[in-house]
Amino acid sequence: MTGPRKGRITKISGNMVTVSFDSPVMQNEVAYILHGAERLKSEIVRVRGNLAEMQVYEATSGLKIGEEVEFSGELLSVELGPGMLGQIFDGLQNPLPDLAKQCGFFLKRGIYIEALSDTQTWDFTPLVTPGDRVRAGDKIGFVVEKIFKHYCMVPFFLQGNFEVVSIENAGKFTLHQAVAQIKDLNGKIFPVYLSQNWPVKIPIRAYAEKLKPDEPLVTKMRLIDTLFPVARGGTYCIPGPFGSGKTVLQQLISRHADVDVVVIAACGERAGEVVETLKTFPAIIDPRTNRPLSDRTVIICNTSSMPVAARESSVYTAVTIAEYYRQMGLHVLLLADSTSRWAQAMREMSGRLEEIPGEEAFPAYLESHIASFYERAGMVRLYGGSIGSITIGGAVSPAGGNFEEPVTQATLKVVGAFHGLSRSRSDGRRYPAIDPLISWSKYKSFIDEKQKERGHGILRRGNDVVQMMKVIGEEGTSLSDYIDYLKAEFFDFVYLQQNAYDVVDEATPKDRQIYVFDFIHRILESEFTFEDKDTALHFFQQLRQLFKEWNSAPWRSKEFEKAENEINVLLLERLKKG
Amino acid sequence: MQKLYSNITQIAGDVITLEAENVGNMELAQVMTKRGTSLAQVIRLDGKKVFLQVFAGSRGISTGDKVRFLGHPMRIPTGKTLLGRIFNGSGKPLDNGPELTDNLIDIGGPPVNPVKRIIPNKMIRTGIPMIDLFNSLVESQKLPIFSIAGEPYNELLARIATQAEVDIIILGGIGLKYDDYLFFRDTLEEHGALSHSIVFMHTAADPIVECLLVPDISLAVAENFALEGKRVLVLLTDMSNFCDALKVISITMEQIPSNRGYPGDLYSQLAARYEKAVDFDTAGSITILAATTMPGDDVTHPIPDNTGYITEGQFYLKNGVIEPFGSLSRLKQQVNAKTRDDHRTIMDTMIQLFAAYRETLEKRAMGFQMSAWDIKLLNYGKLFEDKMMSLKVNIPLERALDLGWEILHDCFLPEETGIKKSIIDQYWPK
Structure with missing residues (x-):
């Protein structure tokens, strides 16, 4: 052995550094720049002749030509094991609270901390006995991490069948004490630890098969669950101009979605938003x-x-952690905010590499990178027969709010649902600002298909009347058209819009959605007759106000029944008149 | 003494190239020309070639001029001695005061660890209902004022600065007209605010590259005060000039432009500055207000577009008023629940009705007949514009809320407002 392979810096441009080397290097290999006492992590992104171009994961100020670089021989990896739940990592899996303890207010460059504590012990319970047949991903035991049995699995990189040689009895172990030994057909022994490493850019595939996502994932957002549902193991995207409420929507979903684990990738967005999540989540039950x-x-x-x-x-780190929990048979939701920043990071790198640019200077491989990221979602059947899933929801921040731009277009090709936010809805304070006229979903809703179609239909009809009224005016509009318009507005106001700051209204469970939607469906189907437009307008305004009361009343409470009765009284009165 | 280099091999735009050794990336250098000494910064290293961005511009630089590398990045003095002082874009005094060299710190320091931030929770009162009531400004917020040339954005900035309760005001002028600079100085002085202000002034007459330093210098000084527990308000005007300077440099460096000639890293560059806004756990805070003029009043232009994705909302200043649509304070929900329990209701209701009023205006402009409801809305809109939107209005929040109820009462029946019955019962004027 001759020690680590080394190279020297020959060029520095922004966070792109070129290094000359004379021993073999690997694409995407991690390397460290030795700058005084600092070791700056970087990754090789291109090799040309004896020059390797590396992206540096740190600020490059002060670096000099000729400084030494040490190649690690490894791909960028994360450590997967108990201790990740509740943790806050940076994009390279450094735990931020530990960094704060060590460095204070600022993120000093070149400081890397073990992702998972190597001193903490976990109560291990074995699930296999010597002689058992196992393969990659099989559970050999578990520890209890917060709310779950956190399974200890046979390393994912192992191929073929193995036999358990020895397994520890129940007891306390750290992450780096072997809890089992397994051997392959040739008798080669491999130790199994509570944690394992995995390179982030390669999907974990230790499962039996990938299934079709057809089970709705309840987000408790009415507009989504009813009209544009998301399936477990599916993908969706939320593009929208700034200020249209992407992040608030993502935060609401992260709180209320019916899943076991939520992985949030705050990618290139505001620190303040992350702070809100990380300070409020410990207090929300x-x-x-x-x-x-x-x-x-x-x-x-x-x-x-x-x-x-x-x-x-960071998005790869996030999806790898999500895959790890899926291997335990859990349902995971990965929220990436925002994938546009991730795409821009690719663009910056590509620009520094002087690659020939594609549309809006994004690299030509943008589309395939986006596709392969979303393809890591999915519902899978594990070897043991249990089911796990990853649902990916990506926020997209299109430049100028224009959905024609490359990142939105590349994303739309690969996702199963599109929740397009519109500026006009958010300006009108109609939240969530998902535009029902442009959004779509390929997944099945738990709402009756016919009722759903009718709901969607009245929205389109209402919009047609609005467009018409712009030309011929309200006075030129027939009363029946005007009533359709009022029905659409009513449906929008009392059902599609949800008040994120009302404790009850912010999340509507499945049963309530089915019940209330059925009720509204009856109203939409009812034939009302009015003397004139003003009476019609007034009636729907009254109805709207009562529904607001109803929406704020807890499900199946006294207030809920009371509000429902008031609505029924108003409806009966009206129908009698008609 | 550092070695002097005199082999300048290329001068292109405001970037000069020379051969030198042992130079650090982003390091500072002095270029000594016949007309004086200018600061320059290393922006790229390629073998022996060193690319320097010259802050005073390359005009008049000769290939025989000498360059000295200082061995450190850009630094700026900090501390109380700066208060009341006025400097130029590279930190040199403009006010005949002494040059300062105390407590030098590097500019453009590392980002704050998110876990050391706290959720912003203190409202900054401005006396402007369109801000206090509809889009409350919050300590540690970063907020641009989107506007176009000719609008009174500098007046608005100055008014917020003099009325806001903060410990220190830092004004960073970027390509500012000289009259505007004098206006700021005089306004701060009139209101007795100059003694706790620091001004870094790059005017339109100064070399364009020099303005690139202004945000970093202003924010480095602000950060230093914030760490000492001070609440600092940073005003930057106009950030569009900063972006344009970035564009000039990146094109000189032959980088591939992404959108209308702006560099692909415009977002990251802006974020590195705006994200300095912070409310430190156990220390002070930095709030940033930045005027951003939109070329052609186009909000989809790369400058306002990238800015809007970074900042926590924006104020649109249009026709002399803060436009309720498009204007947004993302942090308002952190503070407006604690002011008065009708705050959010008034905020939402008045804006929704105002949106309906705008639609009615359109209808009227097209010559359609006005219904009874339209006439109510027209009446409401007029009152709203006169009593709430006008920047002449200067009233505390509580008064503005009462005024809101009065306007609603004057124009509508309770059920027409869509407000929940329980709140109507409590607040609707009898």
């Missing part, structure tokens, strides 16, 4: 588990002022 929301959440946080290269890897 998840009704499903009666534990703080933070117990089911992992945050990967690489905000906009943190180094760009780490932003590029």
